[in-house]
Amino acid sequence: MKSNMKLIMVSVILLFYIVSVHAIIITTGETVAARGSDVVSVTLLKYEPIPARPGNYLDVYLKFDTLIGSVAKDAAVWFEEKFPFSIVDPSKKIQSIGFYSGVNDAIVKFRLYIDPAAPPGINTVTFRYTPDQHFPNQWRTAEFDVDVQLSDIILSVDKVQTLPETVKAGEIAELKIVLTNNKNSALRDVSVKLDLNELPFNVISSTNEKVFPLLLSKKTIEANFKILIAGDTDSGVYNLPITITYSDDSGKSYTKKLVAGVIVDNIPDFLINLDESSLYRKDKPYSKLPTDKVLLSVTNTGSSQIKAFSMELLDTEDYVVLGNPLMTPTNLDPDDYETQEFTIHVQKPVKQSKKVPMKVKIRYKSSFNNKFESTETVMLTLLTREDAYKFGLAKKPHTTCIFILVVILVIMGCLVYRKWFKKKNKT
Structure with missing residues (x-):
């Protein structure tokens, strides 16, 4: 009986121990999950x-x-x-x-x-x-x-460009300003402003200032302006001041100033005239097939210099050019002029008065060495003998003078003959 009681007591103790250990393990696991x-x-x-x-x-x-x-x-x-x-x-x-x-x-x-x-x-x-x-x-x-922390802020101006690169008076040009934030922080309130005071330019379709609220790191923006060049603007390079302002996220403000060069290159203005032609000279008889000289002149009527100006008189079906058809290149300042003489031969007899177009090839450069070439027409008037007499471009022979001259010649001939005849009879 006692042995049975001992066995029961040992079993209870073992069972209690097992339950206690299991409870501890469960409690520990629940603690991790719960806490x-x-x-x-x-x-x-x-x-x-x-x-x-x-x-x-x-x-x-x-x-x-x-x-x-x-x-x-x-x-x-x-x-x-x-x-x-x-x-x-x-x-x-x-x-x-x-x-x-x-x-x-x-x-x-x-x-x-x-x-x-x-x-x-x-x-x-x-x-x-x-x-x-x-x-x-x-x-x-x-x-x-x-x-x-912000690194050193650098706002670079990658490009300042006018389209077209050279503009003419009276034209509209686009001014493009490209900015890049090269550093690792955003910039705020980036402003690009043009100073047009004392310049012959006007901004159209917008104001003279562009504002960008935010320029992120490594990003690029373009500020575009349309500029009207005044019609009386002379050729030249005009310095356009540009002011760029911006701030970082700490509120610190920065200002960058630069100058953009705007090139105004007007097409030169000139006038070609027929200054003189020996075909019209009053002291020379008119010929139906004249071979004579024409004097062409060129005048710089613009406000900019014309460089390396030259003329070439071209042959046509009405005339051919004799001798050198080229003019030596020359520079022409505003209001300056040059002349060049050419020798021509009219191809056909003139049966009635008419105007003959003389073809003149022009080559020249602008003040910024841009090359130009064109063919101009200068009108040459060819007259009949009667029209030349009519307009006083040739002297019409006077019949009375001719008669008197003939009479004098006859009398002189008679006197000479009479003297010769008497001398012959004496011998």
């Missing part, structure tokens, strides 16, 4: 680079840990995307640690991208973590400060 973030922690080990730069990458290193004696069965750390940080590789947004007992360090790395418009100063990066991914209510939040 969650109380038994695990995430700390910021480091981030690189320091300081962080807007528009750059940021490597964040986190240390995952548990309380002494606690075990994480399926731990994980998750990046929570908030401005100005974003994950570079979306597949690595959640870093799984798995079973963790605290024996070894659990280090996780996140590669982030900092928005170019990130404000300078302290920015918060946010993570969530859990000891067991199978329990949604176990996720906790950890936030860490990241120092974001």
Whole structure:
């Protein structure tokens, strides 16, 4: 009986021990599941680079840990995307640690991208973590400060261009100004303003100022203006002042000044005239097939210099050019003129008065050495003998004078003959 009682007592003690151990194990497991973030922690080990730069990458290193004696069965750390940080590789947004007992360090790395418009100063990066991914209510939040600093801000002017590159008085040109933010921070209130005082230009279809509220890092903007060149603008290079202002996210203002060169290159104005022709001279009889000289002149009637001006008189069916048909190239200042003499031969008899077009090829350069070539027409009037007499371009023979001259010649002939005849009879 006593032995049975001892056996029963041992069995009860063993059963109590087994139940107690099982209860302890269950209690420990429930504690991890229930306490969650109380038994695990995430700390910021480091981030690189320091300081962080807007528009750059940021490597964040986190240390995952548990309380002494606690075990994480399926731990994980998750990046929570908030401005100005974003994950570079979306597949690595959640870093799984798995079973963790605290024996070894659990280090996780996140590669982030900092928005170019990130404000300078302290920015918060946010993570969530859990000891067991199978329990949604176990996720906790950890936030860490990241120092974001601006680098030296450089706003470059990549291009200042007029389209077309050279403009003429009275034309509309487009002025294009290309700006690039080369650094790693956003710029705000970028203003491009033209100073048109004392210049023969006017902005049309807009004001003389363009404002861009935000220019992100590494981005480019274009400020376009349509400019009307005044009709009386002389050829030349005009310096157009441009003022660029902007500010960074800290509120600091910057000013950049530059000068754009606008080239006004007007097409030269000139006038070609027939100054004189020996075909019209009053002191010379008119010929039906004249071979004679014409004198052409050119006058610079514009406001800019004409360079390397030359004329070439071309042959036509009405005439041919004899001798040198070319004029030696010369420069013509405003209001200056030059002449060139050509010798021509009219091809056909003139049965009635008519105007003959003389073809003159013109070659010249503008004040900025732009080449031009054209063919001009100068009218040459060919007259019949009667019309030449009528307009006083040739002297009509006077019949009375001719008669008197004939009489004198006859009398002189008679006297000579009489003297010769008497001399002959004496011999």
